[in-house]
Amino acid sequence: MKRIVTFVFSLVIVAGLQAQESDVQHRLPSIDLTTIYGEPFNTSAIENDGNPVIISFWALWCKPCIKELNTIAEVYDEWVEETGVTLYAVSVDDSRSSAKVGPTANGNGWEFEILLDKNQEFKKAMNVNMIPHTFLLDGKGNIVWQHTSFSEGSELELIEKVRKVASGEKPDNTH
Template identity: 45%
Template sequence: MKYLLASAGLALSLWAQLPAVFLTSIDGRTVRADTLHNDGKPILLNFWATWCKPCLLELSTLHQLYPQWQTETGVKIIAVSIDDARTRAKVAPLVRARAWRFEVYIDSNSELRRAMNVTDIPHAFLLDGSGRIVWQRQAYTPGDEESLYAVLKRLTQPDKSPERTP
């Protein structure tokens, strides 16, 4: 696992957790980011915006894969919109029209975005079952979900290789 982390090039310190900043759900509830959890299972946190075509492509792909990924790994996908005041009203209608099955929040004041050093989108973070950031990726190219799934599987499946003695 340490090799995976060391090679990921994390902008945040290794094992960092989500900061205590506020997000708004698409139905208007306020939630603190550091309280997001998945009962000891991983979370894929994905920053996006309604005007970002690669973001929409990635989230549409994740929407299709989500049922299988949930069954096999228990992962929860949380999409965090960085839409500003000009485009924020488009978030809920877009999410409902696409019938996304994952949680969607709006980072109204860009607090989470700044705290996590997200400069470009799409930007994805994978959190382990303890809420620690173990992987991240900036940008999206079709097929990237395969490498993400490989990381997710390594994270959720115990190492079955025989123990080695030094």
């Protein structure tokens, strides 16, 4: 049985790698999330009128995540004005704390979009291993850059990439 699975997957991988050579873009999977009010929200609805989008995976129990979002919150107005960017902060809190996500975000004065991924389906589909994990999408919805973890000053790298994407350039992935 294992041999069959391994074989079939090797086929898929080879085929996939061939496909990768063509100009296929890395796009968001379609996953059902909810808003902080429980309203269904499919990730295919993540868009920003042709402007860049940041998707940040976080949780209330994750200290660097809170630090990252607090840091961005301080400059978010300026970022939006300058680049037109929108941030979706996707919480992977489970039912222990998912009900606290909305009130905490609001209480902290965060103005970005908050979504709930209560059973980590979106997190898994995006291959997010550790949080915080941040993705940058260009105006067409292609994932053009990603980054994991946060330390003081990492937000400067992020906004640099956003500026590039907003002006139609590709972000440099080598450093």
